[in-house]
Amino acid sequence: MGGNSFGEYFGAPDGLNDRIGPHTTETCNTYNMLKLTNHLFQWNVSAKEADFYERGLFNHILASQDPVHGGVTYFLSLAMGGHKHFESKFDDFTCCVGTGMENHASYGSGIYFHDHDKLYVNQFIASTLE
Numbered sequence: 001m002g003g004n005s006f007g008e009y010f011g012a013p014d015g016l017n018d019r020i021g022p023h024t025t026e027t028c029n030t031y032n033m034l035k036l037t038n039h040l041f042q043w044n045v046s047a048k049e050a051d052f053y054e055r056g057l058f059n060h061i062l063a064s065q066d067p068v069h070g071g072v073t074y075f076l077s078l079a080m081g082g083h084k085h086f087e088s089k090f091d092d093f094t095c096c097v098g099t100g101m102e103n104h105a106s107y108g109s110g111i112y113f114h115d116h117d118k119l120y121v122n123q124f125i126a127s128t129l130e
């Protein structure tokens, strides 16, 4: 789904399926991976990087905000029967609350890229480029 951590920690590549639980996929981790992926794409244009960004953005970051009250998740549980826990506005302030504010204000940062003669439209997001 684009997330890749368990309890704030990375693990062996392609092994998250062995560590699924209520503390799977910290939102900050995906936030950082998307920032890194934008840099990697700028250094070396690759559909693989653009696809990774889309998976993380749509499956994790967009799903990390409470659509009613605006709170954000610390972890996005992938446990069977798991559920989202949105942090409270006044009683929680994990790292993911801080990056969560930036997450939802930066949807436009990964849509368009260009070099001297090419334009890359990487995300299927309603937008206008001028």
Ligand SMILES: [Zn+2]
Binding pocket: 026, 027, 028, 029, 074, 094, 095, 096, 097
């Ligand atoms: Zn965090």
